[in-house]
C-alpha cells in the first residue's frame with residue numbers, strides 16, 4: 019500500500035498540478051490510496067514488492083513531475099533515464115556479469131508497469147532499450163556482450179531496434195535492407211522506418227538481408243553511431259510518445275564489421291522475433307501503468323466533480339463504468355503476468371500468450387484510459403490534465419511491436435496448426 023500511496027501522490031502532484039486544474043488536483047490528493055482490489059502488489063513476493071516500490075517512487079519523483087514538459091517540448095530525458103539505470107532499470111533482464119539486473123520477465127513487467135505511471139513514453143523507450151540489451155546479451159558472443167552490455171545497462175549508451183522499413187511493416191520478413199559481405203565487413207544499403215530513439219541513440223540492432231528472400235535470409239548486425247554511411251531522417255511529429263525521438267535510419271554503403279553480427283547468418287529474423295516476445299509483454303506492461311493511473315484519476319475526478327447537485331460518483335452509470343474499468347485492468351494484469359511467467363519458463367505456449375497479452379491488454383488499457391478521459395468531460399481534453407497524455411501515449415501500443423492484427427494472426431496460427 020505504501021507504493022500505492024506514492025503513486026497516488028506522484029500522479030496528481032506531477033507536472034499537471036498547474037493552472038485551472040490545480041485546485042481539482044490538490045482536492046483529490048488528501049491521503050487517498052487505492053482500493054485493494056486493483057493494488058498491483060497483490061500476489062507479489064516481498065522482494066518484488068520492494069523493487070515495485072522503488073519503481074513507483076522513481077515514477078512519482080523523477081518522471082511524473084516532468085512528463086508534461088517532456089511531451090510538450092519533445093525532450094528525450096537522458097539524465098532521468100541514467101538515474102533509472104542506477105536503480106538497475108537499464109538492463110533488467112540482462113545477466114549480471116555484464117551489468118544487468120538478472121531479473122525475470124515477471125519482475126520486468128512489474129517494474130515497467132510502475133514506471134509508466136510516471137511517463138509512458140519514456141518507460142516505453144526504456145523497454146525497447148532493455149529488449150536490445152537482452153538481444154545482445156542472449157545472442158552475442160562474450161566479446162560482443164562485454165563490449166556493448168555494460169554501457170547499455172548503465173544507459174551510458176542507448177539502443178534502438180531496427181526492423182521496420184518503409185515497404186515492410188507487418189510483413190517484416192520481406193525487409194530489403196541489404197548487407198553484402200566484403201572481406202571482414204558487411205556493406206549495408208537501405209533504410210529503416212519509425213525507429214524509436216533513432217538519431218539520439220548509440221547502438222542500432224539492425225535486421226538486414228544477407229541471403230535470399232524470406233525470414234531465413236535475414237541476419238542481425240549491431241551498428242554503432244558514427245559509422246560512415248549511417249544517417250538519420252527528420253524527427254517525426256507524433257500524436258504521443260513525444261519524450262522519445264522517432265526517425266528513419268538510413269544506410270548508404272555503411273561498412274559494419276562482421277564481428278558485429280549477432281548469431282549466425284540467417285538467424286536474424288528469429289533473434290528479432292525472440293526479442294519481440296518480451297517486447298510485447300513490456301509494452302503491454304506500459305499500457306497497464308497508464309490504465310492503472312487513469313482509473314485512479316477517473317475515480318478521484320468522480321469524487322470531486324459535481325453536476326446535477328451531486329458528485330459524479332453518485333451516478334450509477336459512472337459507478338458501473340468505473341467498476342468495468344477496474345475489472346478490465348485487473349484481468350489485463352493477470353494475463354500479462356501469466357505470459358511473462360510462460361516466457362521466463364520457455365513454455366511452448368509462450369509466444370501465443372505474449373501475443374494474447376499484447377492484443378488484449380493494449381486494447382483494453384487504451385479503452386480504460388479513453389473512458390477515464392470521458393469521465394473527466396471537457397477537462398479530460400485539456401492538456402492541464404494527465405489523462406489525455408496517457409491516452410495519446412498508449413494509442414501506439416496497439417500498432418507497434420507487431421500490430422494487434424498481427425497478434426491475431428499469431429494466435430490463430432497457433433490454434434489452427436498445433437494439436
Ligand SMILES: Cc1cc2nc3c(=O)[nH]c(=O)nc-3n(C[C@H](O)[C@H](O)[C@H](O)COP(=O)(O)OP(=O)(O)OC[C@H]3O[C@@H](n4cnc5c(N)ncnc54)[C@H](O)[C@@H]3O)c2cc1C
Nearest residue numbers: 179180181182187188212213214417418419420421423424
Ligand atoms: C511511434 C512508433 C515507433 C516505432 N518504433 C519502432 C522501432 O523502434 N523499431 C521498429 O522496427 N519499428 C518501429 N515502429 C514500426 C511499427 O512496428 C510498425 O508501424 C508496425 O509494425 C506496422 O507496420 P506499418 O506501419 O508498416 O503498417 P502496415 O503493415 O502497412 O499495416 C497497416 C494496417 O493494416 C493491417 N494489416 C496489414 N496486413 C494485414 C493482414 N494480412 N491482415 C489484416 N490486417 C493487416 C495492420 O495491422 C495495420 O492495421 C514504430 C512505429 C511507431 C508508430
